[in-house]
Amino acid sequence: MNGYIIRRNMRYFVLHLFLMSVAVTCLFPLFYMIRCSVMDNQTIFTDKGILPSVVNFGNYATAWVDGNFGTFFFNSMLYTTSVVIGIVVISSMAAYAFSRLSFPGRDWFYYMFVIAMMIPLPGSFVPLFVLMNKLHLTNTKIGYILCMINVGLSLSVILLKTFFDKMPSDLEDAARIDGCTKWQIWWNVALPLARPAVAVIVIFNALNVWNEFILAQLLLSEEVHMPLQVGLMKFINVHTVNYPIMMAGLTIAAVPIILLYLAMQKHIIKGLSSGAVVG
């Protein structure tokens, strides 16, 4: 009996040691970012302590003011919200159609979506810029939003189609008997059931849009349209980096996405574990 308890405790100890080391590996960069965000450019290279000897919260104010974070923050919020709403609405309708409706060229269109996912974004920069320029959508918020919706659609459609494929058709039959149209089934039955998958799509795409800046630099010219990540680049010079201010800026930029993750944590875990992303 004692031997069993010892073995069980040892197993738990090793397991927890491993899990703790994984947690530390994940959390240490965040801790290091916050630690450096309250130091100055000289002590950042000399102060070897875990906690900084001198703390300067003024870096956050400097980052906010010098980086013009007010405008960038608003833009990032707008882009993230619009793009995520756009992706969820379009991809859920498209995925439902691919999964449940029968129409000519259905598989062909679906595979086109899958193939689109294989094209790396940098590879499409030049044609995308030329196209947006012809449409007079360069340096406009709507142009950037449309491009970002397009970027996130493929993966989202695939994830949701996988989810809808596994959904029992009896529920839809019951709704149909109750007199629901296709739109009503999508809105009242399919979408609420797909909540865990939608949560995964929301967090994946929110993270993607929030962190994106290359396409923004390509399509947008005026600072009033730029997202938060462009503001962070202000602290990276050609040969030098203002580390404390940049770390303060990164911390500010990381907060919304961490909050979003915490708010949707339950659905995301459910979505991931219920096969939303396993295909």
Add this chain to the structure above:
Amino acid sequence: MKKIIALVLLVVMAVVGCFFWGCGKKPVNTNEILIWHWMTDRHQAFETLAQQYSEQTGVAIKIQLFAPPDTYSQRITASAQANTLPDIFGILDKKEIFADFIKYGLVADLTDEYKKDDGAWEQAMFPKALEVNRFTADNIYDVKPGIYGVPIDVTNIQMLYNKDLLEKAGVKEVPRTFDQFLAAVKKLNSVGISGLVSGWGEIWLADAFASNYAFNIMGEQKIMDTYQGKVPYTDPDWLKVFRVFKTLSEAGAFAEGVVTKPNKEAEQDFALGRAAFAYNGSWCVNVYHDMNPDLNYSAMLPPKMNPDRPMKIWGGAGSSFVVNEQSAKKEQAIAFLKWLSAEKQQAYLARETRNLPANRKALAAIPEVLSDFAKVMDNTTHPTIWKYNELPKVTEAFDKGLQSIVIGEKTPKQVAEEVQKVKEREMEKQRNRQ
């Protein structure tokens, strides 16, 4: 209820969309000169100068920043395709791409402007700064000979010395010859101070150091003959170049881990007084200022091995602007660049951004350490302006060989023989391809 929410959502999206679509169609100011650049650290200074220029001339200047440089290059390429390049921009790619821009009629030829007033504009600039923007009569790109860009600043790679550490070790004179340098290292080591630190983990820096000594030991012609395959790497002069590394290594001149250090780490070592000498580019003035504003240092040429030949260091134009040939405001754009590269504005840029000015007349009005760097611009050279360049595989073998010598893995003779073997193999491949 859900229908109402959906309807409201759609209406909100439509209104937001229409609003922002409308925002995109702002009227374009046709009297404004538009500049796109990538230099984050110079943006504020450019803005200030643009403001001054507007007040003086009434010409509005709009400056837009796109960083980092990779993203900037992508934007320039995409804009060239869409024919939406601004009036003034920079080309950060290889000279081959620069040539393509010229051949497609996207870059203005500034030669006549440089020659005006007996060549006053050209003479004010460091000749080496213009080289990067110049296409000579025998250029291999089939570009009409001329000068196509305006250098904004220059860079070069030299040695730095920490004045306080030299004084602490009792080194009275800054070493000018190789023997003096070895003697200084001996004194430094005796008091526990490391000698030379550099980021040779980024191997091109070690390559630049070797190139400096190759120019000093054998001169440019013999180096070009080697690249053409006329002189082998086993030649006694090349052996001398390899021996520089062996001698320095055996004398304990290198700081620990020099061959694996990234330059950022090497910069920290020098800035924090962990080594008395560094081999670094002029951009380090900015870096050291951020890391340790009190660092007491200056620049020096690598100490000569051969007293009869000059020590040539790598350097040239740092950043350059070009004028859009298709711009309706081409003349105003050129006038602005002339003004920006004039003595007063160059001195201001150097003071504010700690970069070396491209205008040689600005030297008197800039900080001493920058002036020390800039004084030797006439001693600079760079692979981009050489008539011949070494084959990439040979350069790789050469650089790895340097690392092997420093860590004592191979002798100079072994490395020379290995590099020569690679050279012969690569030349054979090249001949077969032809």
